[in-house]
Amino acid sequence: MRSFTYQRAESASQAAAAVAATPGAKFIAGGTNLLDLMKLEIETPTHLVDVQDTGLDRIEDTPEGGLRIGTLVSNTALSADQRVRRDYAVLTRAIQAGASGQLRNKATTGGNLLQRTRCPYFYDPNMPCNKRKPGDGCAAMKGYSRQLGVIGTSESCIATYPGDMAVALRLLDAVVETVKGDGTARSIPIADFHRLWGDHPERETALEPGEMITHVVLPKPLGGKHVYHKVRDRASYAFALVSVAAVIQPDGTGRVAFGGMAPKPWRVEEAEALLPQGASAVVKRAFANAKPRSDNRFKLALAERTLAGILAEARS
Amino acid sequence: MEFNGPSQDAILTDPKVIGKSTRRIDGPLKTTGTAPYAYERHDVVPNQAYGYVLGAGIAKGRITAMNLEDARKAPGVIAIVAATEHEPVGSSDFNHAPLFGGRKIAHYHQAIACVVAETFEEARAAAAMIRTSYEPEDGTYDLAKVAPSAELEKGGWGDARSDRGDFEATFGAAAEKLDQHYTTPDESHAMMEPMATIAAWDGDRLTVWTSNQMINWGKESLASILSIPEDKIRVDSPYIGGGFGGKLFVRADAVMAALAAKAAKRPVKVMLQRPLIFNNTTHRPATIQRVRIGTDKQGRIQAIAHECWSGNITGQDGENATAQTNHMYAGDDRMTASYVTQLDLPEGNAMRAPGEAPGHMGLEVAIDEMAEKLGMDPIEFRILNEPKTMPAHPDRKFSERHLVRCLREGGERFGWSKRQAKPASVSDGRWLVGMGVSAGFRGAPTTKSAARVALDGNGGAKVTTDMTDIGTGSYTIIAQTAAECLGLPLEKVSVVLGDSAFPVSSGSGGQWGAASSTAGVYAACIELHRSIAQKLGIDPQTIRFEDGRVIGAGKTVPLSDLGQLAATGEIDFGDYKKGYDIGTYAGHFCEVGVDRYTGEIRIRRMLAVCDAGRILNPLSARSQVIGAMTMAAGATLMEELAVDKRFGYFVNHDLASYEVPVHADIPHQEVVFLDTPDPYSTPLQAKGVGELGICGPTAAIANAVYNATGIRVREYPITLDKMIDQLPQV
Ligand SMILES: Cc1cc2nc3c(=O)[nH]c(=O)nc-3n(C[C@H](O)[C@H](O)[C@H](O)COP(=O)(O)OP(=O)(O)OC[C@H]3O[C@@H](n4cnc5c(N)ncnc54)[C@H](O)[C@@H]3O)c2cc1C
Ligand code: SF4
Numbered sequence A: 001m002r003s004f005t006y007q008r009a010e011s012a013s014q015a016a017a018a019v020a021a022t023p024g025a026k027f028i029a030g031g032t033n034l035l036d037l038m039k040l041e042i043e044t045p046t047h048l049v050d051v052q053d054t055g056l057d058r059i060e061d062t063p064e065g066g067l068r069i070g071t072l073v074s075n076t077a078l079s080a081d082q083r084v085r086r087d088y089a090v091l092t093r094a095i096q097a098g099a100s101g102q103l104r105n106k107a108t109t110g111g112n113l114l115q116r117t118r119c120p121y122f123y124d125p126n127m128p129c130n131k132r133k134p135g136d137g138c139a140a141m142k143g144y145s146r147q148l149g150v151i152g153t154s155e156s157c158i159a160t161y162p163g164d165m166a167v168a169l170r171l172l173d174a175v176v177e178t179v180k181g182d183g184t185a186r187s188i189p190i191a192d193f194h195r196l197w198g199d200h201p202e203r204e205t206a207l208e209p210g211e212m213i214t215h216v217v218l219p220k221p222l223g224g225k226h227v228y229h230k231v232r233d234r235a236s237y238a239f240a241l242v243s244v245a246a247v248i249q250p251d252g253t254g255r256v257a258f259g260g261m262a263p264k265p266w267r268v269e270e271a272e273a274l275l276p277q278g279a280s281a282v283v284k285r286a287f288a289n290a291k292p293r294s295d296n297r298f299k300l301a302l303a304e305r306t307l308a309g310i311l312a313e314a315r316s
Numbered sequence B: 001m002e003f004n005g006p007s008q009d010a011i012l013t014d015p016k017v018i019g020k021s022t023r024r025i026d027g028p029l030k031t032t033g034t035a036p037y038a039y040e041r042h043d044v045v046p047n048q049a050y051g052y053v054l055g056a057g058i059a060k061g062r063i064t065a066m067n068l069e070d071a072r073k074a075p076g077v078i079a080i081v082a083a084t085e086h087e088p089v090g091s092s093d094f095n096h097a098p099l100f101g102g103r104k105i106a107h108y109h110q111a112i113a114c115v116v117a118e119t120f121e122e123a124r125a126a127a128a129m130i131r132t133s134y135e136p137e138d139g140t141y142d143l144a145k146v147a148p149s150a151e152l153e154k155g156g157w158g159d160a161r162s163d164r165g166d167f168e169a170t171f172g173a174a175a176e177k178l179d180q181h182y183t184t185p186d187e188s189h190a191m192m193e194p195m196a197t198i199a200a201w202d203g204d205r206l207t208v209w210t211s212n213q214m215i216n217w218g219k220e221s222l223a224s225i226l227s228i229p230e231d232k233i234r235v236d237s238p239y240i241g242g243g244f245g246g247k248l249f250v251r252a253d254a255v256m257a258a259l260a261a262k263a264a265k266r267p268v269k270v271m272l273q274r275p276l277i278f279n280n281t282t283h284r285p286a287t288i289q290r291v292r293i294g295t296d297k298q299g300r301i302q303a304i305a306h307e308c309w310s311g312n313i314t315g316q317d318g319e320n321a322t323a324q325t326n327h328m329y330a331g332d333d334r335m336t337a338s339y340v341t342q343l344d345l346p347e348g349n350a351m352r353a354p355g356e357a358p359g360h361m362g363l364e365v366a367i368d369e370m371a372e373k374l375g376m377d378p379i380e381f382r383i384l385n386e387p388k389t390m391p392a393h394p395d396r397k398f399s400e401r402h403l404v405r406c407l408r409e410g411g412e413r414f415g416w417s418k419r420q421a422k423p424a425s426v427s428d429g430r431w432l433v434g435m436g437v438s439a440g441f442r443g444a445p446t447t448k449s450a451a452r453v454a455l456d457g458n459g460g461a462k463v464t465t466d467m468t469d470i471g472t473g474s475y476t477i478i479a480q481t482a483a484e485c486l487g488l489p490l491e492k493v494s495v496v497l498g499d500s501a502f503p504v505s506s507g508s509g510g511q512w513g514a515a516s517s518t519a520g521v522y523a524a525c526i527e528l529h530r531s532i533a534q535k536l537g538i539d540p541q542t543i544r545f546e547d548g549r550v551i552g553a554g555k556t557v558p559l560s561d562l563g564q565l566a567a568t569g570e571i572d573f574g575d576y577k578k579g580y581d582i583g584t585y586a587g588h589f590c591e592v593g594v595d596r597y598t599g600e601i602r603i604r605r606m607l608a609v610c611d612a613g614r615i616l617n618p619l620s621a622r623s624q625v626i627g628a629m630t631m632a633a634g635a636t637l638m639e640e641l642a643v644d645k646r647f648g649y650f651v652n653h654d655l656a657s658y659e660v661p662v663h664a665d666i667p668h669q670e671v672v673f674l675d676t677p678d679p680y681s682t683p684l685q686a687k688g689v690g691e692l693g694i695c696g697p698t699a700a701i702a703n704a705v706y707n708a709t710g711i712r713v714r715e716y717p718i719t720l721d722k723m724i725d726q727l728p729q730v
Helices: A012-021 A034-039 A075-080 A082-087 A089-096 A101-106 A109-113 A165-171 A279-286 A298-315 B027-031 B069-073 B120-127 B143-149 B167-173 B215-226 B252-264 B274-280 B356-374 B378-384 B403-414 B474-486 B513-536 B575-579 B618-637 B697-709
Strands: A005-008 A025-028 A047-050 A059-061 A067-070 A175-179 A185-189 A212-218 A225-231 A242-248 A254-259 B049-055 B061-067 B077-082 B111-117 B131-136 B161-164 B176-184 B196-202 B205-210 B233-236 B268-271 B287-295 B301-312 B333-342 B431-443 B449-455 B461-465 B493-497 B544-546 B549-552 B555-558 B566-573 B583-595 B601-611 B669-673
Touching: A012 A025, A012 A047, A012 A175, A012 A212, A025 A034, A059 A082, A075 A082, A075 A089, A075 A101, A075 A109, A082 A089, A089 A165, A089 A225, A089 A242, A109 A165, A109 A212, A165 A242, A165 A254, A225 A298, A242 A298, A254 A279, A254 A298, A279 A298, B049 B120, B049 B252, B049 B274, B061 B111, B069 B077, B069 B120, B077 B120, B077 B252, B111 B120, B111 B252, B111 B268, B143 B287, B143 B301, B143 B333, B167 B287, B167 B301, B167 B333, B176 B356, B196 B252, B205 B215, B205 B252, B215 B233, B215 B252, B252 B268, B287 B356, B301 B356, B356 B378, B356 B431, B356 B618, B356 B697, B378 B403, B378 B431, B403 B431, B403 B583, B403 B601, B403 B669, B431 B601, B431 B697, B449 B474, B449 B513, B461 B474, B461 B513, B474 B493, B474 B513, B513 B549, B513 B566, B583 B697, B601 B618, B601 B697, B618 B669, B618 B697
Parallel strands: A005 A047, A025 A047, B049 B268, B205 B233, B301 B333, B461 B493, B601 B669
Antiparallel strands: A059 A067, A067 A212, A175 A185, A175 A212, A225 A242, A242 A254, B049 B111, B061 B131, B077 B111, B161 B333, B176 B287, B196 B205, B196 B268, B287 B301, B431 B583, B449 B461, B449 B566, B544 B549, B549 B555, B583 B601
16 A cells, blocks of 8 residues: 545535545545455555545435435445335445444445445556556457456446446435535436546446545435345355346336446446336347356346346236 | 173263263363363463464465565564575475465465564564565466366375276166266365464474364374474474464464474564465365266166366365265276366365365265156165165175164155255245255274373363364263263263374364274273283172272272372274274255245254264264354355466455354254164274264255255256246246
8 A cells, every 4th residue: 555645525526626635536425335445556646535524424315306415425224224224225235235333323414425446457556457557468369267257348447337326326226425626516317427438447437536426315215126236156145147136016127237247337228118018028138248257148148137137026 | 801792881881970961170271261272371381472374475486586684674673494595494294385485386375484572463564564576477276177177086085096887888778867967166274263373383393282172183284394303392282272274284374384483582472464364274175076877767766977177276186076985885886986087275174074085076966856756756866876885885885874764754754754855845935945855975084092091089070082072072972981981970070182292183174083082091991901800819700899898809998088190091903894884874855945036045953863973962962063064054045265277376365255053053953863873883882973963964965955946957056046047937
């Protein structure tokens, strides 16, 4: 870990201004992802602006009938909130399928959205990785890629966005609210928040340098049956091979988003319109342009079968 | 004393302490976080500096240059031991890959430098500033590719080859035949406590406070590696956070700490950071296995062969998965062979039940497959082929063997009669449910072991030996042994372990520790009996020890009246064992559910029925077996070091990507010990259980998956991607 300077900000705009003004600065929230990456010098911030005193730790009702979640709300608190459990159960289930109890106590809403990939080569500084070092090459491309992406990837990087919470947020059409270094605020639909990185795998989100997440807004509840099925080799404490978030309405229509498949939570609205026709039609459409490798091709069949299981249970 | 069996000590007719479920005497230290593990021994020597080990970034080749300038100037840095500035260290009988090899790189993450600084963070930061350039060489990393050129194993733990009769001819003519291949992956010990050492020099004397299973091996190898006399070295390792064979040998932490302490002229502490554990230390090598079985029409095995191919950096000794096959099933014509090829991956070496653990993953699935071919129940097929004497060496008698009872009693307890022989015929909601069984065999080796027992003059006794407790419960069974032999309550016995200043014990490994070390303590107690008898003028044959008193020749003398009498004793095992096959046996059972949609496999319940001699402490023995069953679940369903065949290393080198079971994977485990003391094993009639528990549950799980789904995956780990194409249509 490189040495760095540290400051605590008292408001979001102060934090954003501080990061924007200091080259190499980063925000730190729960630290559960950032500190691990700093220990391996995959992240080497020169200055850390701690956002934990910014007061953004509440979940408020919105006039539109939704919820506005402060960035500091922990994964534990968000998943346990009565309103979330009642109206956005898919979010509770997605969060609780992630990490461990201890990590969820520390992990924040904004930090979770920004967690970085779990590509094993990304984690080993001896190996070439375009995401770590643009132009370096990609060790995973011809290597061990069982966990990695099958769609939306590029010639320079085949990693995935590994998180669970964001898959549910994508399903719910959440909106990310931010404040920039100059104090201006903006709202980014979750669909546009994580990027398909193309030739720039180091640019993972729509955030500009120094832009801070302040809230995540959920639109009004969707009703329906909420399911999050995370498939993995062990029963807990593992990243998804494939995860499927779904809200299924009594008439068989609904929404579906996939995790573990792509650089971002994968939801294709035209595909989900095919839900009444069954899992196969949806997955065929959603993954029409998939480029799997030999060791992760199974993810396509797995996504379809997982969705089939969800639909069967929703019907019963 | 030399033990020549059979044991018949009177203390075993009505033991008061031995054999009773006893909580660990070191338990409170562990649960309060006050047991001094190697890295936290802040009090043993003042002024400790922090060392950070840097691992090589290539798998094979040479270092052309190391730029140390920035690191040297970095804050807090005291010294750097670097491969370009330091002679390679020597080797030892117990180490194959170089622990610090100068410019020559033999495997990925080989230690190439140790940076010493005032704080851990400073040492780590400075280590990252070292710029190393390499001249890489091509290496060999693909076992399957080079296996055909492998040669018979040299210098491994078991028989490289054994033959009886004419396997090929009999197999060729057999009425029913099976010929199958199975593969097991490289595995990591992944113990909780990484390798760690504090090293301090006092002139030419070196002390290492470390985490090591085998104190005396450690002392011998450090002497050889560092080229210093053995008597100048002290190794101390009272608490060990798991080893599983990974700490049988000294590793780079000890060597680099010693070199760094010399360079820094200060004590230095080093812990290998987690990402180094997988490639810097040892692992269980992958295997390719072929099993052939030929039977008559009734299912009697006439011919059986088990061959294994594995690789190692030495090209000499590998993972001999055939080890159990010489002991398990009848059949007059038989053959086993273990072939090894050279690979440039990190060093393969012992991991919990080396050979036998992966061996059961081949053999015991083959037995299941053969039973199905014959239309027989797999328990009945095993029982039909239970041998009368050791099958590969019929002149060797079994000392005690109750495998049939293990299978029968296990079957009853587990509800085996409810199993549907036809696969994929039971479901529970979305789950396909199946049951599997496996037999288990693990040898019961014993080895020389010594201890000292001293009366403290206050009615208590203290045992000292260099035996280790790797989380197994050695402290407690040693205290139980001394308490039993001296007629004392358990709390009157204290035990100090793991210091090379104490008498040399068996150490902990190969499932020999419990049986051997307690036999050593017994020997020391017998010596003490003798000197007490002599002092009091009592015939040693009639002397008795009860309730803190010595009784004999009409006298009753409290132990507290005897002053600080002490004796050292050593057990040695005579040649008589050569005539016997002394093993431990188990029936392992498992029920799994397989998600019909996703193929996720979840264990529902497991049972082990064990025949393993006198169980000294059923409570800690049970912990050993359930821990081993858990490790077996990992080996079967998830553990795999992924080999990058281009760069030559294990890619998933952290605990987020090398998955071991978590609590949610292990719902219900039951362990039953048959009461089967073995007089031919040790004076206390004991054997080990720590490795028996991992020999077989693997295959029971695999067989249960097959029973649930009808899908036979022969490449471990059994993961859903290998089954998904064959799962039922949804
Ligand atoms: C062993 C392990 C297992 C895990 N398993 C899972 C899993 O199964 N599923 C899953 O979804 N996650 C998993 N995680 C990831 C975990 O959920 C994240 O580490 C956590 O959510 C990050 O939140 P944090 O507050 O600690 O972020 P930090 O580590 O503090 O920050 C992460 C990133 O976000 C930036 N950041 C933080 N807050 C803001 C803000 N308000 N505005 C702008 N930038 C900000 C930081 O600069 C940093 O780049 C796992 C993590 C670990 C260590
Ligand atoms: S897939 Fe992406 S993260 Fe992984 S090595 Fe390639 S560039 Fe790096």
